[in-house]
Amino acid sequence: MMLTSVESKLDLDAYFQEQMTRPKRYGGQLSPPFQKALEDYHAGITEEDCDFYHTIDLGDGRLRTGAWDLRGHEEVYLGCCDVTGKRVIEAGPASGFLSAYMASKGADLVVFDLPFGGGPELVPFAEANMGELAASGRQSMKRLRNSWWYTKRKLGFQACAIYGDIYDPPKDIGRFDISVFGAILLHLSNPFRALQALSAMTNDTLIVTDVWNAFSTETGAGANSLRKAHMIFAPSALPSGIVHWWGLSPEAICHMLERLGFPNTTVTKHVPKNMPSAPSMFTVVARRAAR
Template sequence: MPTQAHTTPLFATYPRPARQDCSFYHSFDLAEGEVIGQWDLRQHAAQYLGGVSLDQRSVLEVGPASGFLSFYMESQGARVTCVEPPLSYLWDTVPFEGYDFAAWRREFTAEIQKVRNSFWYVHHEKHSHVQLLETDPNQIPPEAGQFDIGLLASVLLHCRRPFDLLESVARRTERTMIITEVWNPTLGDGPVCMLLPHQGMKQVHTWWHFTPQFFISALGILGFTDARVSFHTQGQPAEGREVTLFTVVCERPLSTSPQR
């Protein structure tokens, strides 16, 4: 990450980083050619976002990574604001006893810096107007504004307290919530989340798998009671496979107004 941001009172911007300082989480078609990232959403971006109309709508997206969805939504007419936690905070790690977190954090922070560099690399190439707010996603400030759409795209599996993040984004969202996560059909049809890490699998950056009904139920509590679910596959070149995901779209009934 560049050493110093140029900041407005709320939003951060960074100069374009060098290409060699970038690590691409998403695949892109850039002026210099095709860039293959860990995930390739180019063919099915609309399905990833649940087929929601984006034109002339404002979107709050948490955790954009390299920003493919951010820039795609902008290309479809949306006004996009992204939220990233400060690098000083970075991640909810699973607290395995005896794990060398200092070494892991050094290596992981360096990689995340390169991923965030890739966001700004593409941002500058596309002359994008996507805004970035660096703050605690669990406490998005009112000054960020209100949005038509809240998007949580494969981020809740990494959160220690996923409901807190859902509530934070829902508080800033007037109409539509979009949640996309990996589909695990073994979990059944109930409002279930499954703890993934255990002594045999010491992954410290991933906590949960969810069912679609978990989000339908959780967002219903928060007033988003009109729900639909879709399934789609996305490419994961880093693993050489296609992955099935689900997208839950939950909307507030038009007759209701948010209470904040």
Template sequence: MPRNAEQRQELERRVAAIQGWYHAIDLGDGVVTPGPFCMAEYVREYELPDDMSGMRALDVGCGNGFFALDLEKRGADEVVAVDVPSWTAKDWSPAYARDWVATRSAAERDAIDQRSLRAAFELAVGAAGQGRVRREEVSIYDLDPDRHGTFDLVLCASMLMHVRDPVLALHRMRAVCRDDGVLVISISSPPNLGDADGEPLARFVGSAKQCNFWQMSPACLRDMLQCCGFAPIGEGRRFVLADRPVEAVQAALRAAPVGMSGAAGRWLVVDGWLER
């Protein structure tokens, strides 16, 4: 049901009161959140199913909730959106995490976490959702089938570049992806990185002051997926995010779980390594 003028103005006021929007999300009636990432322009590059009826989906590193809402609109029965509980829990360098805590009081840190990590998501899902999206606070490294269940579709959109250990992150996503499910993933992948000879190259772009760590050639992402129990599907896609110097060129791939079904083939993560 369309909002009346008063309701629209109230929604605009609530959107404007939140600083640091990440996603541009259409909340209906002409209200769009002011995030710099307008993923509606690129979502087709992920080749998500048009009809997700009967599916349980996981959005890893959900941010403000654009992709979680998109999965819900496609008909998913349930969408679990996960992100870290606080800015200090992000995969910063140790020096940055230490400085973040040292220069802000506990009250200031709590206010930032509530505003940037929770309030924006809750507002977006409350305004545009259909009641089938829920958010959980958990690190990608702590995804656990016993706690979170398993999923028909796991989506990791432009998030792998932000983790210090992408291999372990992929291991944990494999643990919660059903054997007949699919992983959809993207990462920063500039065309001058391994394209000429198809080399599986990763480039470290991190520093002590931010959490953009990795760029990968498509061959690198494919090999990493295979290492972690996934088989890439098709050739994937390359697309360009406008006005994003570090993340500009993205590689998106779909991958199917392989080689890990059944008790005999079950893998465990022990001290960061896969063991049978």
């Protein structure tokens, strides 16, 4: 499906269905007509059409509650990186809480998520009905995408959105100063490939935040960082385990990023203060080696 400046309306469902079978996929999404089509497509959604992953103050006295409440924790979650004036790509923006924050700080923001009709990668459980879970995942992803657009409309922040394959992102979206992975690597079957794909288009900084699992500290006294670098496959039981591929140690992420040319890393541990469950998290900020 060719995109031209004279098109007044695009069939986005047909576009994404076609793109899934094309060798060069998901191109042209940053064009103004495509972004306008995305905005129009989601213009009529209501809160009832959404699933909110983040707790968000919608600015009119109403608070939508999600599983993750990062209010007041944004700066720490992003490794205290300054995004002002930076071109930033955010992978897996969920309901847009961090998107709104980065846009408010002056980032030139592009968010990247699963394509229309796509669903999360599912960990294969022999005892589960994978077909039903896949269908449920696709519907949940649609409602989550709706929540991002609803949040954007209510809060009025500026950002572009593109959709595609995290392992093979569109080739025409340009380069970025900063790439952000906000607690999504644990949901991917191949986190290294995802880091590799976005690092190839990142000039300076990668920010990776993930959950700090108890087993991340199970290392012997005096163990070096490479010995601490490990990934635990499918660490969670059903139902959450269906989308929990890996438990990653921060050292594992640092090791991957070093191989990708981002050896200058800092790691911070933190806990979102507004979450009663008090999940332990870590953030890796990695900077590209000087050339």
